[in-house]
Amino acid sequence: MNEQVAAALAAEEAAIYAYGIIGVELPEGAQVTEARAAEQAHRDRRDYLVGKMDQPRTSPAGYRMPFPVTDRGTALKLAIHVEDGVAQAWRPVLAATQDADRMTALAAMTDAAVRATRWRRLAAVSPATMAFPGRAE
Secondary structure, three states: OOHHHHHHHHHHHHHHHHHHHHHHHOOOOHHHHHHHHHHHHHHHHHHHHHHHOOOOOOOOOOOOOOOOOOOHHHHHHHHHHHHHHHHHHHHHHHHHOOHHHHHHHHHHHHHHHHHHHHHHHHHOOOOOOOOOOOOOO
């Protein structure tokens, strides 16, 4: 497994963990549903990557959050942070893959960018989109 794919896997695993925290701080309803759908999407991507590995490795038991998540506002901030990080992790995979794997990487990066935009809109963050999703600012 190459370095780029390993980074994408690590980002997907961290996103799964983060959404467990995010969902607790969101109000019941559409936002929780969106968080659950995002978590499942990250689980599906993780499973895809693990299936590509010769020797699956174990993921950490926990992750350190970049800031405390104590309410809806910080939960949305974390969701944006997570999705931007996932998009950034998948971008280098584009250059390291080809054919169907490259299409999967592009879809993963795009999906994360779209989710980040949705979270930005809910958090009233402007601008809602990034000019070049997946590129660190």
